[in-house]
Structures are given as C-alpha cells and as structure tokens.
Amino acid sequence: MSVADNLKQVLAELPKGVRLVAVSKYHPNEAIEEAYQTGQRIFGESKVQEMTAKYESLPKDIEWHFIGHLQSNKIKYMAPYVSMIHGIDTYKLLAEVNKQAVKAGRVIDCLLQIYIAREETKFGFTPAECREMLADEAWKGLTHVRICGLMGMASNTNNIEQVKQEFCFLSEYFEEVKSTWFSDSTTFCELSMGMSHDYHEAIAEGSTLIRVGSKIFGERIY
Numbered sequence: 001m002s003v004a005d006n007l008k009q010v011l012a013e014l015p016k017g018v019r020l021v022a023v024s025k026y027h028p029n030e031a032i033e034e035a036y037q038t039g040q041r042i043f044g045e046s047k048v049q050e051m052t053a054k055y056e057s058l059p060k061d062i063e064w065h066f067i068g069h070l071q072s073n074k075i076k077y078m079a080p081y082v083s084m085i086h087g088i089d090t091y092k093l094l095a096e097v098n099k100q101a102v103k104a105g106r107v108i109d110c111l112l113q114i115y116i117a118r119e120e121t122k123f124g125f126t127p128a129e130c131r132e133m134l135a136d137e138a139w140k141g142l143t144h145v146r147i148c149g150l151m152g153m154a155s156n157t158n159n160i161e162q163v164k165q166e167f168c169f170l171s172e173y174f175e176e177v178k179s180t181w182f183s184d185s186t187t188f189c190e191l192s193m194g195m196s197h198d199y200h201e202a203i204a205e206g207s208t209l210i211r212v213g214s215k216i217f218g219e220r221i222y
C-alpha cells in the first residue's frame with residue numbers, strides 16, 4: 001500500500017469534527033509530498049530542527065504541528081511558523097512559547113499535555129498540576145499563546161480496556177477544565193489523542209485530533 005492509499009483509508013474512517021495530524025517524523029520530504037498531493041495539510045513532527053528543515057523546503061500552506069517533547073531553547077526556531085504545539089507540560093514552557101511568539105509577532109496555539117498513562121517514560125502535567133497551573137491564572141497574562149485544549153498519550157499496551165479507560169479519563173478531565181476555566185472560550189475545543197494503534201478508541205472517547213504516523217508512512221527507521 002502506498003502512502004496515498006494508507007492516508008485515504010484513515011481519512012475515510014474519520015467522523016466529522018475529527019482531524020488528522022499525519023505524523024511524518026523521520027520520513028523524507030517525498031513521503032510528505034505524496035500525502036500533500038492527496039490533500040493532506042496537517043503534519044506532525046517531534047524534532048524542531050527536522051520540522052524546520054521540512055517547513056523551509058515544502059509548500060507553505062502546510063500546517064506544522066509540533067508533537068514532541070519541548071525544549072525551551074528550541075522554541076525560537078519554530079515560533080515564526082508552527083501551527084500548534086501539542087506538548088506543553090509546564091507553565092515555564094508556556095511562558096517561553098509566549099515570549100518567542102511576541103518576538104515573532106504571532107499568537108501560537110498550544111495544547112496542555114496531560115499524563116494519563118501508567119508509564120514513567122511519558123511526559124505531561126498530572127491532572128492536579130494542571131489544575132494548579134490554571135488556578136494560578138498567571139497564564140491569562142500570556143497574550144501570545146492560545147490554550148486550545150489538551151493532549152495525551154495512552155499506555156503502550158495491548159490491554160485495550162486500559163487504553164479506553166485512559167482516554168475516557170482524559171475526555172472527562174477535558175470537560176472539567178473547559179467548564180472551570182474556558183467556559184467562555186470558543187477556542188478551547190481540541191482533544192488530541194489517538195495514534196496508529198489506538199485512534200479508533202480515542203475517537204470513540206471524543207478525540208478531535210488524531211496523530212497517526214506509522215499507519216500512513218510505514219515503520220520509522222531511527
């Protein structure tokens with residue numbers, strides 16, 4: 001199956017209101033171009049340098065979503081063009097994105113990453129840390145970032161019930177955060193969850209942005 005065929009297969013299953021981030025990390029420009037030809041415009045990358053090189057050489061109407069672990073010293077390289085940053089997991093990072101967005105003369109869409117897996121390797125705010133950060137309200141002074149929703153990664157396990165529980169938890173937590181801090185907001189509406197092996201479960205639990213890589217582009221070579 002070609003990239004275009006895989007992509008069409010994933011898109012055909014997407015309910016209205018769910019968008020696909022095609023995760024192209026470690027894959028060459030040619031693979032992205034093939035997906036672009038079929039109409040895909042949102043691509044996800046996890047290394048700033050790699051994403052920036054791709055941004056510079058590929059069509060400018062691509063929306064680049066940064067889905068990797070964020071390092072504050074790299075934010076400045078993507079601030080001029082990045083469409084959405086999925087992995088904000090400290091107030092400090094949010095403030096740094098704001099600072100770089102001011103310099104770039106932009107407002108950058110961000111998602112708060114919430115730790116929902118039973119794995120120590122994953123990043124994210126714990127739900128309590130996120131509540132604490134939002135309750136402090138300092139974020140309201142950050143005029144150049146827009147908090148558009150939440151992001152999470154389920155445990156990497158074959159136990160599908162556990163994965164469903166983790167997505168269900170994030171979905172309920174999203175509603176809590178929305179009603180507590182963003183009830184007047186029209187932009188807090190994204191729930192980024194679901195990857196190649198679990199996006200069906202994520203959609204069933206209310207995902208609005210799925211991040212699918214290997215199912216479209218094939219296995220990555222690290």
Ligand SMILES: *Cc1c(COP(=O)(O)O)cnc(C)c1O
Pocket residue numbers: 023025046067068153194195196197211212213214215
């Ligand atoms: C790599 C990655 C994905 C895509 O993973 P696949 O299993 O290849 O679909 C999704 N989200 C994040 C945060 C990733 O790092």
